[in-house]
Amino acid sequence: xxxxxxxxxQEIGTLIAGLLTLAVFSYLWADNAVYRAVExxxxxxxxxxxxxxxxQRVIVPLTIxxxxxxxxxxxxxxxxxxxxxxxxxxxRPVAWLANLPLGIAVGTGVGLxxxxxxxxxxxxxxxxxxxxxxxxxxxxxxxxxxxxVMLAFGYTFTEKHLDHKLARLIISAxxxxxxxxxxxxxxxxxxxxxxxxxxxLYFLLHDWLGIMRGGL
Numbered sequence: 001x002x003x004x005x006x007x008x009x010q011e012i013g014t015l016i017a018g019l020l021t022l023a024v025f026s027y028l029w030a031d032n033a034v035y036r037a038v039e040x041x042x043x044x045x046x047x048x049x050x051x052x053x054x055x056q057r058v059i060v061p062l063t064i065x066x067x068x069x070x071x072x073x074x075x076x077x078x079x080x081x082x083x084x085x086x087x088x089x090x091x092r093p094v095a096w097l098a099n100l101p102l103g104i105a106v107g108t109g110v111g112l113x114x115x116x117x118x119x120x121x122x123x124x125x126x127x128x129x130x131x132x133x134x135x136x137x138x139x140x141x142x143x144x145x146x147x148x149v150m151l152a153f154g155y156t157f158t159e160k161h162l163d164h165k166l167a168r169l170i171i172s173a174x175x176x177x178x179x180x181x182x183x184x185x186x187x188x189x190x191x192x193x194x195x196x197x198x199x200x201l202y203f204l205l206h207d208w209l210g211i212m213r214g215g216l
Contacts, residue, residue, distance in 0.1 A: 018208035021200055059083070125149075152177045 023038040063080040067073070082101040089098040151174040205211055 014207055018204055021204060021208075148177055152181070 020038055020041075023034045026032055027035040059080070063076040066076045067080075082104065085097050085101050087098075088094045088096075151170065153174075
């Protein structure tokens with residue numbers, strides 16, 4: 001009498017992961033119900049995970065526990081109240097109350113993001129555009145890099161309706177620089193996606209089917 005096939009938790013997880021991977025790959029053939037089911041499953045699991053993490057690491061330790069230990073205060077009641085106002089979006093008569101926490105969140109995010117872009121990206125990129133190469137060669141390289149950066153800025157901020165010959169020249173040169181930059185970004189993105197694809201193929205052939213030894 002044949003013994004029943006028993007799988008441990010890791011083997012069951014590998015089997016489910018392989019089936020889900022094939023379901024996602026089925027989109028390459030055509031949009032189908034299996035792919036949409038896996039897509040909804042992924043979105044639901046991600047939303048549930050984010051909700052649990054927010055509850056365990058933000059809401060409970062920063063609002064509920066301090067209120068229970070030291071009593072209610074503005075430091076813990078105000079964030080909790082603003083969070084509860086977001087639920088008013090589902091009640092039509094008071095749906096406008098959800099705009100208050102949304103406005104605070106968007107305004108704070110834009111302010112912090114703009115400050116971070118200027119201090120953490122724009123200014124360092126301007127300094128990094130001039131490499132520290134000693135001698136006359138360094139001056140030439142730095143001037144060329146600075147010129148490329150200024151052309152890119154010129155293409156971004158120059159109005160398209162300007163008819164001046166110099167303005168059109170700056171726009172054309174800046175467009176060329178932007179095309180090279182976007183091409184490099186696209187190449188990096190394609191390379192990273194191919195790396196992810198090779199990783200999933202290796203998982204299917206090595207971990208799931210067990211017909212491959214070594215790496216891709």
